[in-house]
Every structure is written in C-alpha cells, then in structure tokens.
Amino acid sequence: MLWVFSMAYWAFIGLSCVVFFAGAVVVWLVTLPFDRRRVALHLYSSAWASFYVYVNPLWRLRVTGRDLVPWHGSAVLVANHASLIDILGLFALFRPFKWVSKQEIFRVPLIGWNMRLNDYVPLVRGSGESIRRMMAHCDRLLAAGSPVLMFPEGRRTSDGELQPFKDGAFELAVRHQVPIVPIAVHGTRRALPRHGLVLRDHVDVHVEVLPPIAPQDDAATMKDLARKAIASALNAS
Template sequence: MLVWAVTLPFDRNGRVLHLYSCFWAQLYFYVNPLWHLKVDGREHLPWRGPAVLVSNHESLGDILVLFGLYRPFKWVSKASNFKLPLIGWNMRLNRYVPLVRGDKTSIMKMMADCEYWLSRGVPILMFPEGTRSEDGVVKPFKDGAFALALKQRCPIIPVVLTGTARTLPKHGLVLETTARCHVQVMPPVDPSGFTDVASLREHVRNLIVSEKARIEALTPGA
C-alpha cells in the first residue's frame, strides 16, 4: 500500500509497484538455498513498449518464477486469485487483468483491458494453455494472446519454463524441498509475417515445445 500510494502520482502505469512485487516474489528463492532460479534471454524483454509475453504453465510456482523477469508487465490471471488475502490485494493494486475461464463477457473484458495496457506501452503476460499442465506436456494454445498481438501489431515473446513443476505441482499442497527452475526468454516473434491467428499460434507453440525439449535434454530431471 505504501509503495502504491507514494508512486501513483508519477507512475500511472504501476511499473514501480510491479517491480517491487517482483522482488517480493523472489524472496522465496533468496531465502531458500534449495530453490534455484536461472533466467536467460532477459535482454529480449522491453522496458517500455507493447509486447505479448506467452509462457508454458506447469505449476503455481510459475508465478513466483516469472516475477524473476524483473520487467514491467501486467499479468492475466484467473479472477479467483484476486480474492486471495495479500496476494489478491497486491494483484488489485497492480491492476493486473482478471479472467473467468469460459465466461464470454469476462473474456471480452479481459481482451479490452489488455488492449488498453498495450496501447499505453505496457506488456502483458498470458498462459496460452489456459490452465496448468499435469504431466509437463505443453497443452494446445488458445487464441487470445495471438489475436491481441495481430490486432495491436506488437511482438509476441515466447517464454519457456522448466523445473517449476517441482515447486508446487498442479494438485499438490506441499512445496517441494528442492527445485531448479529455468526461464528461457526467446527472441520476439513479429506477427506481421502471419496472416491469421492459427498460424501465429502454432508457430509460437512449436518454438516453446522445441526449446523446452532442448533444455530438458541438457538438464535431465528438469
């Protein structure tokens, strides 16, 4: 609340509060010597300017890990998360974007909110699978992120996560004692070379699947 109140007059897009939230989330890694996080390719992320970040999704731990990007963006997250104590309050102050899965009205509102932030030069981050993978296999992607990129003519930035399922599995209730998490930010994809949402969607999904397989082959057990 203090960071929000102090920075609001000069930081209308909430960049400072978001970066503070990044630090807050990273405390889980800083204080736990058995959790390790490696981030590669951070130079592909913009400090300013619209972009749509898309990541595979394996665990609730993905949220902690992706805050480690330390770059401004607005999360798209399921609406129920905004009701959680502390975390939900933080999400509301950050003006992240809520979504009720399967609700057409909520989906339309989410898309409008994302267009608003992109028009202000603030990137957004989405999980195009829509839900966490139970077995680590990348699920089919939904259209939303790619439709936004085409409409707003802004780059798609693929982000690949490995090792995060070991933090908190989909149906798990206990944090794993050890985890080696890796975030690989890939070069931006220019949507202008694609004529439709489906071709852009499948191109980006193939990039993520291939890069994930490459990383896991180099780091067995990831």
C-alpha cells in the same frame, strides 16, 4: 522432513505477505500521481515474489534472455504453465508487464489486493463476458505501452505435456501489431506439482526467454510459431 519444511515455508509466506503488502500500499500511494503504468509497484511486486524463490534452499532459479523482454513498448508475453511456482519465477524477469490471471486469485487477501493495485487483469474461465472484458483491459494496457503476460494453455498442465494454446494472446498481438515473446519455464512442475503443497527436494528452475516473434497479420501463424518455440525449448532441457 520435507513435509515439515513445506508447512513452515508456506506459513512464512503467509506471515511475511502482511509486511510486503504494507510496503506495496506505500509504493502505490507515493508513485500514483506520476506512475500511470504502475511500473514501480510492479517491480516492487517482482522483488516480493522473487524473494520467496531465492530464500528457499531447495530451489535454484536461473533467468536467461531477460533482455528480450522490452522495458519500453508493448508486447505479448506467453509462457507454459505447469505449477504455481511459474508465477514466482516469471516475476524474476523484473520487467514491467501486466499479468492475466484467473479471478479467484484476486480474491486472495493481501496477494489479490496487491494484484488489483497493480492493475493486473482478471479472467473467469469459460465466461464469454469475462473474456471480452479481459481482452478490452489488455487492449488498454497495450495501447498504453505495457507488455501483457498470459498463459495461453489456459490452465496448468496435469501431466507435464504442453497443452494446446488458446487464441486470445495472439489475437491481441495481431490487433496491436506487437511482437509475441515466448517464454519456456523449466523445472517448476518438479518443484511443486499441480496437486499438493509438499515441496520437492533440490530443483533447478529455469526461466528461458526465447527470441520474439515479429507481429504478423495471422493469429494462427503466431500461435503455431510460439507453441513450437516453447515446445522445442522444453524438449531440449
């Protein structure tokens, strides 16, 4: 039964994306002259993504600590990554951040096109040149006052354990002297594991924003503090 529901759910997402993307193009065209940071389009995209969580009867989503994510001013947001559902849950923050995402997603029809309209940041894993372009893109966004959200593990965990963090997010925070905002995402791996598309029965997804880490002069220290904060939150659940 769950297999049938899952296939129907993914088909519904595919079909409804056509309508949502048409709306995104309208929002982009209307707001482009005065919304340089594309805040309106991102909030529209947040509603688009969150819709798929809230209409799924198998999922319950809670967001706590949302007010710790800035509306105005730069910050680097870092979250653990266990499932594709992380992305839907993090959109439910409804704050004007920019995603860093693997470049393959930007090639997905409709969803990837919307990511380009939003000026999100593509990254090719393992490519030094792509990493340099990603960091330069993030530099521009942070200088313009847009928070940036990254998965510092680099890829989804395969066993549920928090993986080592990469340096990029923390180097950005040090360079721009902006806070790191750690975010612990609970329950998404149980909702949808890394391999497979069959949804699990009744899962409580919790996006928990943790207290910001003040900017410092040492990226390694910020990385260690952020990882400990997220690990502690995940272990407490």
